[in-house]
Amino acid sequence: MKIIKHLTLAAAVIVASSGLSVKAQDNTILGAGSTFINPLFSKIFSTYTAAKVNYQSIGSGGGILQLTNKTVDFGDSDAPLNADQTAKMSAPVLHIPMTSGAVVVTYNVPGLKAPLNLTGKDLADIFLGKITNWNSAEIKATNKGVNLPDLPIVVIHRSDGSGTSFIFTDFLTKVNEEWAKKVGKASAVNWPAGLGGKGSEGVAGLVKQTPGGITYVELAYAKQNNMAFANIQNKSGKFIAPTLEATTLASNVEIPADSKVSITNTDNPKGYPIASFTWALIYKEQNYNGRSKERATAVLKLLWYNIHQGQKECAPLNYAKLSPAAVKVAEKILKSATYSGKPIL
């Protein structure tokens, strides 16, 4: 039995050293969530000097789960909390918009010179499997004079649960009744047609290989990989090219006080219609689990920095800046956070 004693001692060493390590990490702010915003956060946090930040890009769902378990200071999600997730949180949670992103429709149609024009309804019909050929009358109607080939459309969607899918299906749900009834919006849905690829690189790879393929990816990803993307018709009937400016404009509308708003199919006539915020999530009451007031203040100061000075990092990394309207709402929300009932900022 002596060996057991030895091993117990050994285990004690490990436990002791890991306990020490947790203490050593104490002043680092912990965050987790969306992979979409990770490049931007990495850049901002590396230049932020007031505190050290450790952000794990484990996906929106994972970030929400970690915040529910109170193992991180803030989460980040590409979609606002749904009813089920809100119910699981032990206290009210604040949504603070951090940046906005656009989802672009990219395709592989040989011989095209200019970007295609697509309406939201046709796009939904393509993903429903109702429009099956690139030279169909519907697509021709919005692309006069373009020589569209007789080529079957191969629909390609994300197979993994993803914020990108949420934004895309959210848009389709708003612009096509049949889509809303049959499929709906979620980070993973029952896709009526086509193939699934894992991750942005999975769908992009499939589209590159498949003549006639069509899919959706984030604007930043499409730009970095020089992919062709379509102009999408917005609510005002204009075909808008997905640019950073058009994405920012999409969020320059009236935003409710809690900022939990879908900005797809925006009312702004110059806005690109498939856009969304990504939100940092924190508990409204910051005094939980014996956290110090300094820590709570550091977290809020970090988020304050993100929505002001941090925004200048957006454009070089292909993220759309928050619109002035969004920044105003975000400021108000941050000021509503409390420590033991008293405002922090």
Next chain:
Amino acid sequence: MSIPIPQNRQLMQRMQAGSGGKKSVVLAVILTLIFGPLGLFYASLFGGILMAIFGILVYFFSVQFNSLAILKYGGVLVYVLSVIWGVIAANNANQGYYFQQFKWEGVFKRWLRVLSVVMLLLVIGIFITLVIDSIPSIKALGISFLWGKVWDPVANIYGAYPFLVGTLLTSFMALIISLPFSYAIAIYLGEYNPKGWLSSLLKDTIDLIAAVPSVIYGFWGLSVLVPIIRTLELKWHIAPYGVGIMTSSLILAVMVIPYGASLGITMIRMTPSPLKEGAYALGATRFEVIRKVIMPYTRSGLFAGLLLSLGRALGETMAVTMVIGNTSAVAHAFKDLIFGPSNTMASVIANELLEADHTEYLSALIELGLVLFCVTVVINMIGKRIVSRFTND
């Protein structure tokens, strides 16, 4: 079963004669005080290695977290432990070799038992966890989960049927495709060319196939195999997706070949030569020896190899998810069933688990894991039954 302790007089004498390793406790203390874990090597090799590893761990943690405190406290702890261990080990060494032998027999036996039981508990624990976490889904959907054809997270309707079919179809097709290759390799390297550089080169290459990470197969499949299949599909007038059941089965077949082949080679080499020589003496040709002597003798071993392959194919996730097309629609036409896109249980779980955002959805995914677990267990049990029947013949 108790472990036999040598009763033989001669052996005992030899052991006692060899127990001259008296160790000085004082020296052990001095050495460990000066050199810490390294000084412990004098008293106990095992302790020295263990403590040295802890020392390295302490160093690693202190660098990783930029903390001098870890280095200080951890370092002191490692030194103190080394001294204590050194005293105990040196003292033990002086207590006589034969006494030590008896003691270690007991400890060894107990540890074997403990570790085996731990494995059993682990499997039972996994099963219980799966069952508990899938209760919400079982309650909501009942047994119809097994033949439901719709997987719709938005409407909260979940059916495992498309993925069950996808999993079984890809796995068994992969098995059938790999069968001729793994048997051919096993017979060639086991019987025709068991020695020499070519043989060991081939064998090492096949073992290497098993060591390649599956994401690399997935990547290769996506960039090389998919375009080839797509060209073939165009020629055969099938919807030219490229990805699908056939592509996944081909990738899986390559991945499982080493499992069947390696075991086959070992089994065939173990065939007793008197049996083979007897057959040759009776005028049998080489092919006849393989068919009539080696194959019957190694049947259960070869089958066990197949079983291993199947287990690997059933659970394979990454490579499959990259080339299967990931659709939950059920194919109706036969050619779509073989070539069309589909999905497997492991692949769905890997794809959707991280972003499953409501309780029923998460629970349905876990229930899918439970089904996969049960399928694997059932197939393994059938396999064991068949192996034991072949062996009894």
